[in-house]
Amino acid sequence: MEHTELQLPENIVPVPAGAYPNVSHWLEESIWGHRLWHRQTPWLVFLEMLNVADGHAAGGTPFGTSLHFEKDHVRSRKRLLLRHLLYRNAELTLLASKQRPDGELWEAWSKYFAQQLDDDAKIDVAFLRIRFPRFRDFAATIKLLRDTTVYPSNAIGETSSERRWTSTFVFPFGAAALYVDLDESFSRDATRFGRTGDILYQMLARSKYAAELKPIFQAFLNSDRQLNKLVAKLEDPASEEWNGGDRESSYLPYRRHAAYDRLAEDWLHIHRLNLAGYDAYQHYVNLAAFHLILYHLETAAAWAKWPQVRFFCEVLAPRMEAVRRLSIESFQANEGATLQALNAGWERILSSSEFLQMEAEARDLPEEDRVAEMRDFIHERMALPADDYLGCSTTSELKARIWESLESKADDNLGLLHRAYGRACGLVSRRGARLYRYAPTDSFLKTIVLATVERRMELREFLQTIFTRYHLVFGPNEANAARGSADFDASVFEKNARRLEERLKSMGMLNRLSDGVAFVENPNPSI
């Protein structure tokens, strides 16, 4: 899809004014949706997405049956007993290590656990003794599952001490392991599940490949998998209740977007590799974060009318070279895209015929009334908070202050997204240098190879492919194409590509023949 098609009215999903009463300054939402949340780590995005998928499936619209153009509600589960067993059960290990008869251990544990259970979660746990003939099996199950916890750690700005047990998630083995984020009083909370998971879900649902993706979603929620069964063993009947409350679905503005299709394609590529166990999930997660970056940046570029998007990538070089400089520059430029797009959106409102008409009609009114007229006009489109901007005495002051608020809203969230998601998926790093830039990690490279190379691809073609597909610039040809002219020494990109070759080789993903031919190879080709 071309840049310009993106913003055509027929590609926009209309959203009724005030659809989300808690949101004010509805401008970035109209550009990227409600919402991309920078503090949500990729794993939390993925977990939220699974919960959304589960909720929709239970609500009668499983994945692939709706394009989600209408706002609706998604239900969720709390699974309080499971969470208590996993995360409020510290003395279990100690008890299990005691050489006592089984009956005695169960007694002692039941007493201990009764105190651990919060008032809101008084549940009879006698059924566990029937399901686990030996106490040590029970204890081992808990320990093994707890070891798979997906910590919301490395959440941006969060330290381990801020972790709360109600925001701790066991690995999503299947539907039985899914539950929502809660605060300490067991109410639904939005800090970890900040809606980006729903955005991800809708992107996939609107992609060209929604039908092909269905089996993936079925597998996500599959309750027959061995480990899902193991989790289910710890659950009481109440855990099946949809007691987590309903939440309105999120808003994704575009009916179609190239980023949706590419994301879906990549997930399908990973799926087809039939990786062992849950190994594919790590790649789904990395790709989700990366494609959210692409969605965010490509959308911004369309609004800001950039001719192209580029990520100059440095394969860790021993010193500052042109590659690093370009990489830093392109990172900084891309980080600035949010504000440029917002500005374009803001200017679009201010230069719209309706706005000009309103201004013309109000021309003869006193300044005070003109401010009020303008405020009302903008409020209708952007939902301004009730008490804000009342003190503005001129229309230009009003415009300046609203723009200030838009800017500061972006500074607090969306402006940080590129960096946060980039680091989380391994595209962005500060390794070996002071400034952030595109310096992909091995894990990122591996995901990209698995997603792009079915079996084998010549290195040159690989570089070309990831350039056209993801805007990633590694080699000299791509650097020339990206820069239009070679105003730098092309040999630095040759060296960069050679370093990439070395890295891929050491990771077992490159087969070099004699004399400069190398094949990038998928280390886990589908079997």
Add this chain to the structure above:
Amino acid sequence: MYHEEIEERAESLGIELVTFVHPALARIKQHFSPVEGRLTNLVLTGTAGDGKTRILYDYWRELHGPEEVLANRPKHAALTATVNGVPQQLHFIFDLSKCLPEKGEAWNPDGLALLEAWVNALLAKSAVIFVVAANDGKLLQALRSLKTTREGSAADVVEGEIEDMLASRRAKSGLLSLALLDLSEIGSAETFDRAYKAVLSRPEWACFETDGNDPAFCVHSPLRRNWEILRRPQFQQRLHTLIELCDVNGFHISVRDLLAMIVNGLLGHPKAADRVLTLDEIRQFATPGENLRGSIHRNIFGENLKEEKRQDFLVFSYFNYFRVGLETANGLDELLLFGRELPQLEKIYERLVADPTGFDAINPAFEALRRDYLEAEAFDDARRDEFLAELAQQRRRLFFRIPENEPTFDPWQLTIFQYAGRFLATILHPLKRGELPGAATIETLVRGLNRVWSGMLFDEGHKLYLTSGLDFTSARISRLALHAVPVIESLSGEHIEIALNSRGQPELLVYLLSESPIAYRLDLMRFEFLVRVADGALPNSFSRECYEDVINFKSILLAKVQSMMAKREVKNFKYLSSDAAGRPSEETINL
């Protein structure tokens, strides 16, 4: 320098060419041997300097092709020869890359016609036999560009198949009438032995006897000194082993590089104008002080050359990868530093370090530094650096002097591969003799794999546990026991062994679920890693790369296991814990 030019140069200087039988010929002969009446289209690929064109010249002459044609250094030439008593049309492409258009330029009609004729021959649509030398990149590039220039051309099929043959290192094809041989597949160690013999058996070396009065050939001559060392069996043996290990690591050294390394070993000198001695320079540096600067122990590693020049020869970067002399062990350094004085080391010092012939004498500069180091109080940083650099040189020298079966000292401790000696003795050399490595060796590797894969310090070498984390197969601690493969063959045929692959490299073969085995190439790095872990080192303390690599092997095995078990209903769940003796014990939870 190209082969064509070498022939000319030799002729103008009136010198016989250095010649030996290319080890590749034996392999080529299985597919292509005109004298025996065996013909097929032949493509020889390989690294520059592997001798592709040279071999084609030899075939041309074997088929009685006219010498005048070669004299004009043709890019390609047709030849009608008698094979099996009948005339046979052949076409030689001596260097495919020279037949392609320059970058950015269009094909000329002749070039296009040549390539199409070749493609037709490959598809058995013509009776002409093509004999082609090409490098891999140009080969694919040629076919691709033909494909795009001539739409609907048969180059499409040919390109896909040749790409697959190259990548999977296949010599024969079901689709094409072709033998594709990559000269880089030939073990460099064997080529080295031949090149070494060809150089050292030259009659010209008699100069040291007949012209001993000429400073260039006297006992102080750097060339003489280096030649004396080079021809020692011990030195040749160690050099051979080093190259053998390069082969194991997948570092192919071309014929040209091997010869360059030998010549540089003999003639290298940092003070020579071109860093390689001319006859006059040999005379000039034929003094005890100067000759050591150009010592063969340094030259073998390309130390005399300028950085850019050294980079032109892969052989030097491969050799330097071993970091010979930059690594060491206390015992070896003790021997070098105190061996002369300490009575308990005296005998061994005499045997390993001292050199009664005088040709491989210890550098007097080192002696002075050593004495200063041991005695002098004023040993400033500059002197210290000088001392350490010279010490490293002495270690290199020692590396080439310690015999393979030396009981006290292991030469490989002077390299980054501390276990290379064990690798040679327990795996590579037995395999090359046609013997299977002992069970103890496999068990050590299995113990290492079990530790890396499970993340637990198990002492288990009889069974290979395919473990997984509950979440990821690559989890640091992987307790889920999905399958176990015994080292010794079970009733169902599962077992583990070590064998050589077609390139002469050892591989660990896991026979899983009566499928064809899954191979894991045992290069030095992987061997070193697994043995260190088996001996108690922590898996992530060695190298992240190696760790990931070993884990990926597990993922491949697990994917196989999983695809075979997918249909079965899972009724229980097995996990591993460590029993009191450190062996894995399996626990079961029923679902």
